[in-house]
Amino acid sequence: MKREFHFVIYLILAILLFIGSSENRLTKAQFLSKTIYIPLVNSIQKFNSLFDLKEKNEILSEKLSEHTIRITELENVLSEIENYKIDYNTGNYGHLLADIVGFKGEFQERCIIINKGRQDKIKLDYPVISNDGIVGKIISVSHNYSIVLPLDNSRFELGIMSKRKHLQGIMKSDIFGNSYMTLIKPGSDIKVGDIIVTSQISSVFPKGFPVGKVTKLIEKQTDIFMSARIKTFINPSELDQAVVLLYEKDESYEEELKNN
Known part of the structure; x- marks a missing residue:
């Protein structure tokens, strides 16, 4: 666009200068140099500066977008680290960080859906915790997701x-x-x-x-x-991640009590 603009300006000036006698052309050249050339050059320079600024702004906007995406990625990583950090003793049991991807049910009776399932070795009744306390327990397991009954549900005891x-x-x-x-x-x-x-x-x-x-x-x-x-x-509705505790209680003694 800049080149087309410059070409049109130069073409008009050339036509004006070549029309008439030598004296007329000289007079027009002197007149143009005093009244049009210097302002025109300044205007062209300003146009060039504006085009350059526009290009620089586009480059800066692109870099800003890249930095914003990177900052968001780092914030998500930091959030995962914080959510995975448990401030109380959990014994030697394994942990599995899961994203909360949805809810099932209405109001306070709803359950939590996490993005870990049978393929991640999740089992029924596995406890679910966060870095501040207990969240609930696994009540349903599918291939790649599970349903958690939260501690504030009326069915939870x-x-x-x-x-x-x-x-x-x-x-x-x-x-x-x-x-x-x-x-x-x-x-x-x-x-x-x-x-x-x-x-x-x-x-x-x-x-x-x-x-x-x-x-x-x-x-x-x-x-x-x-x-x-x-x-x-814990308020389960305020969580975006939770930790599944890979824990199964040893209930063999209960079977022994039943048999005696």
């Missing part, structure tokens, strides 16, 4: 205990996603602020995995047991 006194109870959640420690004997040593962890009676998780914190004690005269409201350390 888990053996838990207070970390301070090892007071045992069962974790349950209502349809609104509120979680409770139930089956607590009245008068038990439990208080607001106590940390709740998984207990040995859990059929899914190893002992001692963080669950949440007691925020309220609930005791009714009509109930045999009291309960404690728990604020879980």
